[in-house]
Amino acid sequence: MASGTALIYDEEMTTHKLLWSDPICDIEVPERLSSSYEQLRSYHLVERCVHVPAREGSEEEILLVHSLEHLEVAKSTQTMNEEELKRVSENYDAFFFHPSTYRCARLAVGATLQLVDAVMSGKVRNGMALVRPPGHHSQRNAANGFCLFNNVAIAAEYAKLKYGLQRILIVDWDVHHGQGTQYIFEEDPSVLYFSWHRYEHQEFWPSLKESDYDAVGLGKGKGFNINLPWNKVGMGNSDYLAAFFHVLLPTAFEFDPELVIVSSGYDSGIGDPEGQMNATPEVFAHLTHFLMQLANGKLCVILEGGYHLKSLGESVCMTVKTLLGDPVPQVSGEMAPCLSAVESIQNVRAAHKPYWKWLAYEDTSFLQNLSTKSHFLKTANSNPSTEHESKITNNNDTVKVDRFLELHMKNILFPVPPIKTATTGCEGSEHFLSEHVQLVKEMDKTEVEALVSGFYADLVKDNKTLLSLGSMFVILDKILKKEVCNGIATSPTAALSAAVALRHSVRLGFQRVLCVFVGDMQMIPNTEDGKMLIINICEKEQSGKTSCKHYFSLNWKEDAEGNDFFSAVLGFILPVAYSYQPNLTVIAVGPNRNLGISGISLLVALIQGLAESRIFAVIEDTEISLMQNVAKLLVGASTPAFGIYVPPTQEKVNRIKALRDQFQQEWKMLQCSGDIFI
Ligand SMILES: NCCCNCCCCCC(O)(O)C(F)(F)F
Ligand SMILES: [Zn+2]
Numbered sequence: 270m271a272s273g274t275a276l277i278y279d280e281e282m283t284t285h286k287l288l289w290s291d292p293i294c295d296i297e298v299p300e301r302l303s304s305s306y307e308q309l310r311s312y313h314l315v316e317r318c319v320h321v322p323a324r325e326g327s328e329e330e331i332l333l334v335h336s337l338e339h340l341e342v343a344k345s346t347q348t349m350n351e352e353e354l355k356r357v358s359e360n361y362d363a364f365f366f367h368p369s370t371y372r373c374a375r376l377a378v379g380a381t382l383q384l385v386d387a388v389m390s391g392k393v394r395n396g397m398a399l400v401r402p403p404g405h406h407s408q409r410n411a412a413n414g415f416c417l418f419n420n421v422a423i424a425a426e427y428a429k430l431k432y433g434l435q436r437i438l439i440v441d442w443d444v445h446h447g448q449g450t451q452y453i454f455e456e457d458p459s460v461l462y463f464s465w466h467r468y469e470h471q472e473f474w475p476s477l478k479e480s481d482y483d484a485v486g487l488g489k490g491k492g493f494n495i496n497l498p499w500n501k502v503g504m505g506n507s508d509y510l511a512a513f514f515h516v517l518l519p520t521a522f523e524f525d526p527e528l529v530i531v532s533s534g535y536d537s538g539i540g541d542p543e544g545q546m547n548a549t550p551e552v553f554a555h556l557t558h559f560l561m562q563l564a565n566g567k568l569c570v571i572l573e574g575g576y577h578l579k580s581l582g583e584s585v586c587m588t589v590k591t592l593l594g595d596p597v598p599q600v601s602g603e604m605a606p607c608l609s610a611v612e613s614i615q616n617v618r619a620a621h622k623p624y625w626k627w628l629a630y631e632d633t634s635f636l637q638n639l640s641t642k643s644h645f646l647k648t649a650n651s652n653p654s655t656e657h658e659s660k661i662t663n664n665n666d667t668v669k670v671d672r673f674l675e676l677h678m679k680n681i682l683f684p685v686p687p688i689k690t691a692t693t694g695c696e697g698s699e700h701f702l703s704e705h706v707q708l709v710k711e712m713d714k715t716e717v718e719a720l721v722s723g724f725y726a727d728l729v730k731d732n733k734t735l736l737s738l739g740s741m742f743v744i745l746d747k748i749l750k751k752e753v754c755n756g757i758a759t760s761p762t763a764a765l766s767a768a769v770a771l772r773h774s775v776r777l778g779f780q781r782v783l784c785v786f787v788g789d790m791q792m793i794p795n796t797e798d799g800k801m802l803i804i805n806i807c808e809k810e811q812s813g814k815t816s817c818k819h820y821f822s823l824n825w826k827e828d829a830e831g832n833d834f835f836s837a838v839l840g841f842i843l844p845v846a847y848s849y850q851p852n853l854t855v856i857a858v859g860p861n862r863n864l865g866i867s868g869i870s871l872l873v874a875l876i877q878g879l880a881e882s883r884i885f886a887v888i889e890d891t892e893i894s895l896m897q898n899v900a901k902l903l904v905g906a907s908t909p910a911f912g913i914y915v916p917p918t919q920e921k922v923n924r925i926k927a928l929r930d931q932f933q934q935e936w937k938m939l940q941c942s943g944d945i946f947i
Contacts, residue, residue: 271393273394274317275392276320276321280302282323283303284367285369289355297365297402297415305585314590324380326377346371364417381569384571385530389428389528397533400572404419404573405445406449414449415574425530437527439463440463440517440529441466446498448479457489461494467545468480480498481498485621499610500612508606508610519839529563531560534573536574541580553591559875562909568592579671596754596882598681600847605940611940629916635942690904691709692757693741709744712742720773721738725772725773728765728772740758745774748883764786766857772794781801783880784854788860790807796819802845804842805821807863837921838872846879852881854883855884856886870898884903
């Protein structure tokens with residue numbers, strides 16, 4: 270699988286600028302590009318990327334999406350004077366021409382296509398193109414909203430034509446609706462377009478009815494256009510993550526794209542005058558991390574909007590750092606989506622129920638009793654997470670936001686551990702040893718005995734286990750000291766090793782340890798003090814132990830034909846895990862696991878977004894191929910082969926829903942339907 274991250278930037282795209290006064294367009298300034306690039310340099314990220322040059326998009330490439338008339342009008346502006354430029358610009362909603370606009374727009378298209386080629390040819394795994402003018406509002410025959418040519422739409426058509434792709438996912442996390450992109454692919458089932466956007470019940474620009482959640486696509490394209498409207502400002506990290514867990518990711522994994530393209534606008538970030546949202550830069554690391562697990566990692570991130578230069582720059586850096594494979598920083602803020610966000614999520618899930626298998630058993634009874642909607646809103650105040658107090662009173666106070674971000678990013682940008690993975694050289698590990706892996710020597714026997722005889726004597730009986738513990742302690746120490754990012758060990762009794770590892774981790778000072786245990790756990794540690802949260806994925810209810818706030822037994826029988834674990838990971842495990850905010854994750858696979866390797870791989874891949882990617886994996890030593898798969902994932906050598914997508918059965922959906930209904934007050938990231946307020 271390819272490696273490396275491309276960065277495409279050409280200073281010439283800073284020449285396009287507004288020549289007259291226009292309070293609407295004057296935020297789209299050249300410094301957006303140059304200061305983002307400077308920020309990348311200041312974090313030494315430019316030198317870690319593969320430099321790919323921009324080029325001019327050809328007329329033929331532009332005509333993949335735009336009309337000849339639109340192209341001719343754009344071309345004709347190159348020789349116009351200011352008066353003429355102003356007049357042509359007035360034909361469009363919120364667009365301005367400069368003599369260099371046409372040249373810059375062709376460079377933006379070409380830069381985007383260069384990135385697609387670099388990724389599709391395997392020259393790099395993923396990459397980012399810093400371009401302007403942006404693209405997602407421009408339409409076949411019109412410029413709109415600072416956009417002249419639709420860079421991302423052209424890229425999708427180009428990729429279909431040149432690489433014969435049949436499924437492309439476009440994720441538009443810009444705070445404005447990319448109506449241009451929606452119109453272009455509305456009837457096209459080969460391009461799944463997802464956009465969230467500030468909407469405020471059609472009050473916010475471009476104020477279109479077709480930006481609402483019920484615009485699902487037309488004809489054969491029905492189900493392949495997903496609009497998630499934000500009807501309030503102040504949306505934050507938890508709202509964005511909830512939208513990914515409960516809308517985008519389940520759909521994306523079912524769609525199984527061959528390429529993912531992001532219309533990456535950062536005006537959805539804190540401090541932006543347009544968005545007025547509260548999401549902080551590190552959330553883009555999480556969003557990027559999730560999308561990297563699709564399409565075998567083939568991800569092209571294309572800049573759209575973003576008008577607070579500091580917020581824009583920090584968010585661009587978070588995105589590129591993650592594309593490079595760095596650990597994902599802890600996400601800040603209360604992990605509780607607001608009522609308005611949950612309502613939008615519920616509405617879009619209901620609207621798409623007819624088109625997606627994963628939604629087949631979605632309960633849409635709330636639609637019938639819409640009359641109780643007022644009831645819905647009235648009782649809403651009973652839930653504390655209904656509204657977000659806006660951290661920054663008004664985003665217009667740029668300097669205040671600068672200071673906030675200065676402090677906020679200080680404890681986010683931790684030094685990247687020199688080594689990615691520590692292992693004990695267990696059976697089969699020679700396959701993945703590389704400069705990213707450190708073989709740790711076993712702790713010597715006497716040390717282990719001293720340790721075990723004290724704190725773990727009640728757990729450890731025989732000698733063989735004792736030795737396997739030696740390596741485990743060494744790895745846990747290295748993870749705690751941040752000498753490595755993650756670690757993996759095998760054990761003759763994974764259940765016992767996991768129990769000792771959990772107790773050892775808490776003793777070492779990890780205050781919140783998440784343990785996901787696959788198979789029967791045999792011994793279940795006491796989770797009363799909340800310092801551990803255990804999710805036991807087992808075939809049958811553990812002896813009498815029912816689920817409670819910090820212990821869940823999730824009964825799951827792997828599906829014979831393929832991998833149906835997506836709904837459990839996305840709809841339950843990740844929301845609980847993100848609500849808990851662990852500072853270490855322990856993944857353990859015991860004897861007679863009830864999950865396929867692809868289900869476990871999915872879990873390991875997606876859970877790396879937690880605890881600054883600190884994961885300790887302990888695998889039953891009979892599971893050689895599983896160990897190798899997990900090790901490759903931890904090293905970042907591969908994205909998981911998720912196997913054949915199988916939608917969840919009604920019984921499994923009901924089991925998740927029951928757990929969600931029972932615990933969504935404690936773990937609020939589980940909330941995805943409004944019936945919690947009724
Ligand atoms: N009352 C009229 C307000 C017009 N506001 C225009 C906002 C354009 C936003 C452009 C963008 O940020 O979506 C892009 F990504 F394309 F750059
Ligand atoms: Zn925007």
